[in-house]
Amino acid sequence: MVSSPGFRVSSFGFSGMNRGCNMESALPHNSEHETRNLKPETLSHDHAHQFDDAFQQHEAASLGMWMFLVTEIMFFGGALTAYVVYRFYFGRAFIQTGKELNVVLGGINTGVLLCSSLSMALAVNAAQLGRRKVLVGFLAITIVLGCAFLSIKGYEYAHKVHDRHLPTPAFSVGHFHYAGFAYDAPDPNPPRMFFTFYFVLTGIHALHMIVGVCLMLSLLRPAWRGKFTRGLSGANFIEMAGLYWHFVDIVWIFLFPILYLSHH
C-alpha cells in the first residue's frame, strides 16, 4: 500500500498492521536488503511495515503527536499572554469582574477533568496490557467525565447569557450576582473585555474538549473489537489520544486559577 506522510498511518495502524498471524508477510518480498532487518525477535505483525520495529513506530507516533501539542501550546499561550496584558492594564476592573465567576463550579470542573485524566491514563494502561474490556470501560468513563465537564460549562454559560454577560452590544453590568455588588465605574468596556477573554478562552477550550470526546467515542467500537489490544503497537493510538486528552486537561489546569482565582 502507499504510505502517506504524517503520523496517522503509522500509529493508527489499521491499514499498516497485518491482520492475524500470517507469517508469509514476515518474509521479505521486495529488495534483498530487507533481509538484514529481519531479526527473529521483531515479528512483522507487531508493527506497520514501514517501520523497523515497534519501538520506532511508537517513537514516531509520539513525536508526531508532541509536535502537534507544541503548536497547541503556542496557540493557547498566545491567548493567555493577551489576557495577562489586559489583566494588568484593566487591573481593578478585571479583579472585580473576576469575582463574578463561580469558583465552586470551576473547582468541580477542574476535579472532573483531573479524574478524566486518571481514567484516560488507566485506559492507556489497559490497552498496553491487552485488557480489552477494561480499556473500553475506562474510555467510557473518560467520555462521561468529559461530558460532565461540558455540561457544567454549559450551565455556567447559560447563566451568563441570561445575565447579559456575553460581550455583545447588549452587555450589561447590572447583574453581578455572585460578586454581590454592582460594578461601580461608569465604563462597561473593561468588564466586557474580561468576558470576551473568558468566553474566547473557555470556549476554545470547550471546543477542544468536544473534539476530545468525539475522538474517544470514535475509539469505543474499534476498542471493543480488540484493535488496540493486539500486538505490540495496538496501544499506540490510545496512547496518542491520551496525550491529546492530558493536554486539554493541562490547559484547564492553567485556565481555572487564571480566570477564576486571580481576584486580588
Next chain:
Amino acid sequence: MTERPGHIVPLTTYLGVFASLMVLLIATIFAARVDLGWLNAVIMIAIAGVKALLVVLFFMHVKYGSRTTWVFAGAGLLWLMILMGLTLTDYFSRPWPM
C-alpha cells in the same frame, strides 16, 4: 519476547499522582482566599506549573520516554516562555497608567 515499546507505568504511580493533583487543586483554591497581594499570582502559577509537570511527566509518560520526546515537550515550553517573556517585556515597559 520483545519488550513493549511504551513503558508500563505502575498503577500506584498513577494513583499517587492523581492524589497529589487533587491536593494541589484544594491548595490552590484555599490559597486564593487569602489576600497576599502579588504573592497570590506567584503561588497560583507555581501550583498550576507543578500540576502540569505531574501530568506531563507521569500521565503523558515523558519521564519514561526517549530523550527526543523530552526535547520536543521541552521545546514547547521554551518557545512558550519566549512568546510570553518577550511580549510582556514590551508591554510592561510602556508608560501606561496602571
